[in-house]
Amino acid sequence: MMARRLLLLAAAASLAATLLLPGPATALQVGDTCSADAACGSGLHCSACGGGGGGDRICTRAAPIDPATHGTGLPFNNYSWLTTHNSFALAGAVSAATGQAVITQTNQEDTVTAQLKNGVRGLMLDTYDFNNDVWLCHSFGGICYNFTAFQPAINVFKEIQTFLDANPSEVITIFLEDYTAIGSLPKVFNASGLMKYWFPVAKMPKSGGNWPLLKDMISQNQRLVVFTSKKSKEASEGIAYEWNYVVENQYGDGGMVEGQCPNRSESPAMDSKSQSLVLMNFFTTDPSQTGVCGNNSAPLVSMLKTCHAASGNRWPNFIAVDFYMVQ
Numbered sequence: 001m002m003a004r005r006l007l008l009l010a011a012a013a014s015l016a017a018t019l020l021l022p023g024p025a026t027a028l029q030v031g032d033t034c035s036a037d038a039a040c041g042s043g044l045h046c047s048a049c050g051g052g053g054g055g056d057r058i059c060t061r062a063a064p065i066d067p068a069t070h071g072t073g074l075p076f077n078n079y080s081w082l083t084t085h086n087s088f089a090l091a092g093a094v095s096a097a098t099g100q101a102v103i104t105q106t107n108q109e110d111t112v113t114a115q116l117k118n119g120v121r122g123l124m125l126d127t128y129d130f131n132n133d134v135w136l137c138h139s140f141g142g143i144c145y146n147f148t149a150f151q152p153a154i155n156v157f158k159e160i161q162t163f164l165d166a167n168p169s170e171v172i173t174i175f176l177e178d179y180t181a182i183g184s185l186p187k188v189f190n191a192s193g194l195m196k197y198w199f200p201v202a203k204m205p206k207s208g209g210n211w212p213l214l215k216d217m218i219s220q221n222q223r224l225v226v227f228t229s230k231k232s233k234e235a236s237e238g239i240a241y242e243w244n245y246v247v248e249n250q251y252g253d254g255g256m257v258e259g260q261c262p263n264r265s266e267s268p269a270m271d272s273k274s275q276s277l278v279l280m281n282f283f284t285t286d287p288s289q290t291g292v293c294g295n296n297s298a299p300l301v302s303m304l305k306t307c308h309a310a311s312g313n314r315w316p317n318f319i320a321v322d323f324y325m326v327q
């Protein structure tokens with residue numbers, strides 16, 4: 001299993017040791033008590049996360065093992081990518097609309113640029129029409145308010161474009177929780193410079209077949225996969241309707257019940273074979289910077305196994321978490 005389907009763990013403490021590539025003999029491993037990042041092995045940092053009280057810090061995995069270290073010759077649906085839930089909703093964010101702190105939940109600590117540098121390859125973004133533009137917003141009722149508005153989407157799209165420019169072998173997937181009208185997103189995607197990386201809907205397998213090989217997506221420079229939650233946009237704008245291609249379990253607390261991996265309401269059944277990609281949500285309804293330390297460890301691995309079984313023996317291709325890294 002590990003050879004082919006890489007499990008990407010966020011702050012995995014207890015079980016990640018089995019997933020590690022061997023590091024220098026002297027470097028501390030996942031779960032070892034540490035005092036500084038430098039003491040921990042490659043891909044680890046010294047974090048209070050899961051330190052078990054007493055102020056101890058432990059070596060914690062923040063950057064996943066790059067799936068491409070196992071080669072790029074498999075279909076895209078044979079890889080697993082670390083994905084951030086509400087990638088744009090940064091703790092302490094100031095709304096670009098008001099200049100004041102946003103009044104809404106936040107789900108990550110570092111910028112999308114930093115997330116990408118740390119190996120995140122799936123981004124969940126909520127897009128809204130706001131101020132005559134498309135904004136990233138964490139709101140309710142499909143309407144963005146100035147106090148729930150983070151920033152114009154183009155800013156983050158340009159961060160993604162900069163990363164794809166600088167890293168010609170990397171593939172990024174965006175999941176849009178999309179509240180925008182027809183016509184809004186194409187303008188922003190065009191203006192962001194991302195269209196040159198667009199993976200066309202026409203190449204996505206329609207009835208559960210394999211995706212193109214990762215190496216072919218890279219060589220053809222079709223390195224941006226975008227899904228929208230709005231069905232009509234596939235025909236009208238060429239943005240793939242997520243649930244034609246992806247099955248997804250329940251998000252929030254409903255997706256954290258041990259031993260269960262129910263589909264979210266919009267998704268086909270987890271074992272539907274008409275979709276070739278599996279996304280596993282694993283985060284609590286109320287995001288918690290302290291709670292993730294425990295949850296993104298053994299419980300996450302347990303849920304991977306549960307969702308693997310529920311999804312017709314397929315490992316999740318996208319593992320979506322809150323606070324994938326906690327400073």
Ligand SMILES: *[C@@H]1O[C@H](CO)[C@@H](O)[C@H](O)[C@H]1NC(C)=O
Nearest residue numbers: 004005074075077078313314
């Ligand atoms: C790739 O994924 C397909 C579909 O889940 C599976 O049948 C196949 O065994 C996988 N191949 C490898 C090499 O892991």
Ligand SMILES: *[C@@H]1O[C@H](CO)[C@@H](O)[C@H](O)[C@H]1NC(C)=O
Nearest residue numbers: 095097098099100145146147
């Ligand atoms: C936010 O929008 C409301 C109207 O919906 C307005 O009254 C208020 O001044 C705005 N706040 C800021 C800081 O722009």
Ligand SMILES: *[C@@H]1O[C@H](CO)[C@@H](O)[C@H](O)[C@H]1NC(C)=O
Nearest residue numbers: 183185186187188190191195
């Ligand atoms: C986006 O760019 C394409 C190609 O340049 C163009 O055909 C299309 O009209 C543009 N769409 C929008 C909404 O600007």
Ligand SMILES: *[C@@H]1O[C@H](CO)[C@@H](O)[C@H](O)[C@H]1NC(C)=O
Nearest residue numbers: 263264265266267268269270
């Ligand atoms: C997906 O889950 C919802 C409950 O949220 C359920 O009503 C629906 O029937 C499920 N779809 C399938 C195909 O199982």
Ligand SMILES: *[C@@H]1O[C@H](CO)[C@@H](O)[C@H](O)[C@H]1NC(C)=O
Nearest residue numbers: 284288291292293294295299
């Ligand atoms: C998971 O997160 C919840 C909410 O923050 C927390 O109460 C719970 O203790 C966490 N679970 C583990 C195993 O740490």
